[in-house]
Amino acid sequence: MLSRMSDVLDNQSLFRSEIRSLRDELSALREEREKEARQQKKVVDDLQKELLSLRKKLSGSATDGGIDFPPVDFLSSPLVIASDGEYLGVQGKGKKAFSLEDFVQLIERKESDSVSVETSWKRQNGQWVLVIRTEDAGKGREQNVVLVAQKTVTPNRNTVTEIIRLNIDGNDAPDALLLTLFRQLRAVFNG
Numbered sequence: 573m574l575s576r577m578s579d580v581l582d583n584q585s586l587f588r589s590e591i592r593s594l595r596d597e598l599s600a601l602r603e604e605r606e607k608e609a610r611q612q613k614k615v616v617d618d619l620q621k622e623l624l625s626l627r628k629k630l631s632g633s634a635t636d637g638g639i640d641f642p643p644v645d646f647l648s649s650p651l652v653i654a655s656d657g658e659y660l661g662v663q664g665k666g667k668k669a670f671s672l673e674d675f676v677q678l679i680e681r682k683e684s685d686s687v688s689v690e691t692s693w694k695r696q697n698g699q700w701v702l703v704i705r706t707e708d709a710g711k712g713r714e715q716n717v718v719l720v721a722q723k724t725v726t727p728n729r730n731t732v733t734e735i736i737r738l739n740i741d742g743n744d745a746p747d748a749l750l751l752t753l754f755r756q757l758r759a760v761f762n763g
Contacts (some may be wrong), residue, residue, distance in 0.1 A: 640693055640694050640695050641693050642672075642693060642695075642700045645731075646672070646700065646721075646723055646733055647671060647672050647673040647676075647733075648671050648672075648673055649669075649671060649672070649723070649731055649732050649733040650669035650670065650671060650730070650732045650733065651669070651670050651671050651672045651674070651675055651721075651732070651733050651735065652724070652726075652732045652733070652734050652735070653734065653735050653747075653750045653751070653754060654724075654734060655747060655750075655751060659724070659726050659730075659732060659734070660751070660754055661732065661754075662754055662757045662758045663758075670757055670758075671733065672702075672721060672733045675719075675757075676691060676702070678757075678760070679691070679704055679706075682706065686708060686709050686710040687706060687707070687708045687709070687710075688706065688707045688709070689704065689705070689706050690704070690705045690706075691703070691704050691705075696720075698722065699720050699721065699722040699736060700720070700721050700722065701718060701719070701720050702718070702719040702720075702721070703716070703717075703718055704716070704717040704718075704719070705717075715740065715741060716740075716741055716742070717738070717739065717740050717741075718737070718738070718739040719735060719737070719738050719739075720735070720736045720737040720738075720739075721733050721734060721735050721736060722734055722736055735750065738750060738753075
């Protein structure tokens with residue numbers, strides 16, 4: 573009986589030792605998890621500060637060192653050209669009008685391993701100027717496009733984004749080219 577009691581006490585001692593070891597391990601894991609949580613919180617806080625800084629720069633103007641970028645409503649308004657006193661745009665599927673944002677996305681889709689596309693914006697005389705530079709490394713060809721657009725209210729009181737000027741490699745595009753471009757856009761956008 574005494575021998576069995578001694579065995580039980582030895583086993584109990586082993587269990588207590590094992591429990592102490594598990595508690596120590598659990599404590600170390602908790603400390604490690606808390607340390608990682610603090611590091612993650614610091615990274616998130618740093619990212620939030622950086623995001624706030626970028627938002628301030630985006631809302632600033634180019635003259636005070638910020639990044640100039642058109643507002644969302646300007647980019648999402650129907651894109652039109654004026655021809656003989658009328659405003660011509662492209663109506664897409666589901667009654668969504670083709671916008672300047674759609675135009676930029678079409679251009680940016682041309683980017684590939686061999687073709688690089690760079691876009692930049694600046695505000696000038698109440699108008700937005702989009703500068704697009706494409707370089708086709710395979711063909712050794714560069715193209716520079718400057719599109720000038722402004723917010724316009726049509727006689728029907730629709731707010732639109734009007735292309736005022738399109739310049740390709742230093743040459744202003746004639747109205748006929750703009751009309752052809754819009755016909756092609758209609759075919760692509762409705763297709």
